[in-house]
Amino acid sequence: MMGLNRSSSGNIIAELTAAGFVREVQDDATKQSGYTRAGRPGILLELSAEAAFFLGAEVGVEHITTVEIDLAANIVRSTIEPFDARSVPVEEAIRRAVAQAFRDVPQHKLGLCEGFGLSAPAQMDGNGHVSIGPILGWRDVDLNELTRAALPIDVPVLAENDANAFAIGATYTQADARSGVTMFMVIESGVGGGIAIDGKLFRGGRGLAGEVGHLKVPDREERNLEQAIGLGRIMDKYRSSTGRADVRLVDFLGDVRDRVPAAIVIAEDWARMLAFAIVQVSRLIDPDRIVLGGSLAELYPLVAARVAAHIRELQAPTFPIPDIVLNESAAYGSALGAACMMHQRFLSLNNERFADDPSEGNASTS
Amino acid sequence: MMGLNRSSSGNIIAELTAAGFVREVQDDATKQSGYTRAGRPGILLELSAEAAFFLGAEVGVEHITTVEIDLAANIVRSTIEPFDARSVPVEEAIRRAVAQAFRDVPQHKLGLCEGFGLSAPAQMDGNGHVSIGPILGWRDVDLNELTRAALPIDVPVLAENDANAFAIGATYTQADARSGVTMFMVIESGVGGGIAIDGKLFRGGRGLAGEVGHLKVPDREERNLEQAIGLGRIMDKYRSSTGRADVRLVDFLGDVRDRVPAAIVIAEDWARMLAFAIVQVSRLIDPDRIVLGGSLAELYPLVAARVAAHIRELQAPTFPIPDIVLNESAAYGSALGAACMMHQRFLSLNNERFADDPSEGNASTS
């Protein structure tokens, strides 16, 4: 795949093995699988998952979520704690996030940390600079710098918008998003989004690419997508149609599943608006696939045929329709993505960790 | 910029100079410019523009356009000829395009051709394969292969959708499009578009990214952008408002300039729809700038303030608004882009021309 010669790759692997990042697989799986072939069998390799770890933290409006992943990008640990971000200054929020992320990391493992990613609901540039973050009341702060100051060790740091971080995380859990163009849509009370091109986040000019929630949809009241298909609207409608005040999403989904007419009307409307958004997105970025996440994504399988029908209505028949798939997005998705950013960076060619001295050097955290 | 050492770059330049692609500038411009500085002055270099050339051809519905550019991407020659693409098979159309492009190339210059780009109004994959091209009635054709077969010499070949090719060409004429995210919109009878990221075309999953013309706009009759702001609608409205049948675009633009009320009403509507499209685009790909081309783009400067006002109405005030600039797109823009594709390819790192033997070798045309 990389076009490397056998001996070249052998040398590189020897280096990585010596450094402890890679090891030979002991229980030989080739013998278990039936398929064999003439010739000396190759040595199977695996990442030494425990050789390094990465931390991600999401500072939300009401909680801080943290995730630790290992070198193989497995989730090692994850925490969620309530937190009122608006009541404390940025510095304190970040301090809390860092403390929560490092809390269960034993002292002797600290040196294996190779990156800390921060995710927050704010628009920022590629260097973590936030001009105005209305949601948390932040103004002109340098998140990278603040995070670096709060960290107990000197490791690379990156801050990213929460929706973008989520998209990065989703490229890890969604295997097919490693290539091609993928549009992620997370449907909760808001509708967030991100775009990945060949497994790498597409930020756009100012880090706002994929913010699909504010797309205008055809609606008498000039709603945007978030207002039209978000949890709030659906539950409002369901509440007034049932007359009950204590309705939950599962009840609504159950009614749609049971084909209760009032629920179907709401779902049909939802499908139409979603189809509209998908068509708009397709026209502009022509994604290979659209990945739906968030709690309301569970509605999609129930009305997939309706969404497809509405799409066909809106599109010329020759126009390609992207695959639409579900991603069971977990609550820690954005923190996971923040950790994955650092994992991606660690494994990328411009990792400065190995640039000069292969012995223990300090990673530059620019 | 490239992080190369002085001696390394010197070696590379020596090679390029020996090969005739680069030469030292003779009339020393440093002496003319007032600014000087201590130290031995550097040797100024320039591309030997005549060392190579690239051809681009656009097979349109009613014409074939060709462009020749040199190594410095200067336009050397350009031709337009009427042609009824629908009346002949693909092979013939391509043969004609190739013939027209090579017609004025003298025999002894043939060897300097380093690429042929083809542009056509059809959706194709990255290898020039068209499944269905309804506009020209093409079906399951391999444009790269057909073009290669029609060429008098063996040079690299690439086919690309006309709107995408246009965007590539525009990155050459629009200097600021070399970095960041640029959205091109060409407003004629249709509205075409393309997206460039850091000067490179973003094709999307199937080469349709940026096809902004079919975006839905908020309109009682559910029009798409093309129907709403294209030349057809504007002229229709202007025709019925003036009562004259022979109106031309310049008349309309003159009336808008003169603030004739009936024209202003039409222009205001145009501005509103354009603003809507720009907002939608911004939400999805967050471009640094939007470049308007096509004959109707001339209307923009007259209503720029109105477009800005409508955008502000639709957007939250914190949301960044991309720069909107004009590009006087010429009739040969798509053919130019096809030629520029080859130029870009020639100058790119994965140019196979120089991969093995620095002496005259055949370029692989995969």
Add this chain to the structure above:
DNA sequence: AACAATATGTTGCTTTAAGATACAAATTAG
């Protein structure tokens, strides 16, 4: 069981692109 065919790992050597160093050359400033 022996041997051919096949594929992989490994070792030593070669190639090549880039960098380092030193020095010559060309300029400005004083």
Add this chain to the structure above:
DNA sequence: CTAATTTGTATCTTAAAGCAACATATTGTT
């Protein structure tokens, strides 16, 4: 005229990758 500064270039060094040959481990065939 000299010092300071900057660039060009020749020579050497370094490092990454490839090449070639051979050892090794496996399947298939006689």
